[in-house]
Amino acid sequence: MAQFETYTNPIIPGFYPDPSVCRVGDDYYLVNSSFEWWPGIPVWHSRDLVNWNHIGHAIHRKGQICTNPNIWAPTIRYHQGKFYVICTERPGSVFFVTADNPAGPWSDAVYFDIDKEKVSAIDPSLFWDEDGTCWLASNDRNKSGTIKHWVWIQKVDLKPVNRGGRLEASFVGERNYICDGSGVGPDNYAEGPHLFKVDGFYYLMIAEGGTWDNHAVSFLRTDDLEKSAEDWEYCPFNPVLTHRDKQSPISATGHADMVETQNGDWWLVHLGVRKQDGKHKLGRETFLVPLQWKTDSLGRKWPLANPDKGNKTLMEDQWPNLSWSPEKQRANIDEFQNGTLGLQYNFYNEPENLDWYKIVDGQLHIKLLPAKATDKGHCAFIARRQQHHNFNVETEIFFHPKNETEVAGLMTGIKNTNHIRVEISKPGNETMATLYYVSPHGEKNVARVNVPTGNHYFLRLEARGWNFQFYIGTKKNKWVKLGGLQDARIMSSEIAKGFTGSYVGMYASSNGNTSDNWCRFEYFMYEPYHNN
Ligand code: 6LW
DSSP states (O other): OOOOOOSSSSSSSSSSSSEEEETTEEEEEEEEOBBBSSEEEEEEEEESSOOOOOEEEEEEEEEEESSSEEEEEEEEEEEEEEEEEEEETTEEEEEEESSSTTTTTOOOOEOOOOOOSEEEEEEEEEEOOOSSOOOEHHHHTEEETTTTOOOEEEEEEEEEEEETEEEEEEEEEEEEESSOOOOOSOOOOOEEEEEEEETTTEEEEEEESSSTTTEEEEEEEEEETSSSSGGSEOTTTTSEEEEOOOOOSSEEEEEEEEEOOOSSSSEEEOOOOOOOOTSSSSSEEEEEEEEEEEETTSSSEEEEEEEGGOOOOOEEOOOOSSOOOOOOOOEEEEEEOOOOTTTTTTTOOOOSOOEEEEETTTTTEEEBSSSSSSSSOEEEEEEEEEOOOEEEEEEEEEEOOOHHHHOOEEEEEEEEEEEEEEEEOOSSSSSEEEEEETTTTTEEEEEEEETTTOOEEEEEEEEEEEEEEEEEEEEEEEEEEEEOOOOOOSSSHHOOOSSSOOEEEEEOOOSOOOOOOOOEEEEEEEEEEEEE
């Protein structure tokens, strides 16, 4: 079997933030936040920590959780034959789901009754001590987001009780507030806590500094989880990982989780962003960095990220001491041959039902829904993440607009208020392809061409950094340039705000009217260009 000497970061490119990892034997499982994208919480499998295969979603069924999802920062753990994923459903609740098989199905949600009037908990994590006691670590966040976060831990009983139709687990004993940060660096903002037991000590990993440029990972430890805050010991090397000094192509490194391999090595997975021209469009991505335990002057051991390489996560680093286990690569072209939508696709917000799309004879059919691309909620948009700075997207669409409100095409962006899309429509007797650019200031029609009526069309997007150009054709590879944006930074997280990343996908709408019309897509291609 081929063995590589190095791996490249990010290990999971694109909008895959807040990674959490666990190991079961020789197998590793990882989850990410998904916010309002459906299905929620992607679940990954790997045997070498570098090649990851998307195997399912922890939130995949209507009714599994109580409200429309807005999922923040999950943790995955394995305990006595069961997988647990615990996370926050914003704005309110902490819940967990369980599964025998991490590919699914996952159970209905079990909630913690946690919310106070002004404060909600985020970033929950579970830890089982050797005596079987289960602890929940989390951090408070007040609803306006203005006070500092405090990390706390508390014993819990996970056995669900049905309270008024909602499954609930219970707290045991007092909540122990541990810290609001390591005290090192700007804006402590402690969050993303995880507990580990190593050589008889309990290590508390925290993220701090806020999720952007000042993000960092720090450690505390204690020999007794019931000890009060002032008796915990702070790692003198804190933060053990940060790219605050902006000396790396990777920024915002933080919100992490760590795992010990079957060979006794320790690795950290964490989020980070890759900026171009000071902004990023791919969301917060998942990175991997080796940890080494170093002893301080008091003889205490602490895990440090790449201490011999400037305490930084590198774009390329030494391969883990694990055999190369390539996962099956997803083909660049999806010809809809499987009868079901691939795991790479998401909808923006959970749909009311799933009767508006189907795969028949190798074509994806999408019904025109009244919701518009600029609406806040769910619309008929089947999309996948942009995972590279440079990429090409191509599709073939069959569509006969029946009236001037019916449109279908290709859309890319980060939000309803920050996107570009090309639509086929028939405003009068002629069929048109129109390119729209949408910013918080409104919608602009940037290009329009006539296309033959009653035909099928090929649509193509070429993204090179912030330059997005669209093409149309009635024959494959016979492109007419439609136009685009030289500078699409409107789709950056810095401008659009929020915690997600950019998507690209197939779209259809009847613009406020009911319609029984459908469009069909023959294939959908996403192809990295020069792989970066
Ligand atoms: C998450 C918090 C954070 O809950 O961003 O980067 C929040 N860290 O820990 C949303 O991902």
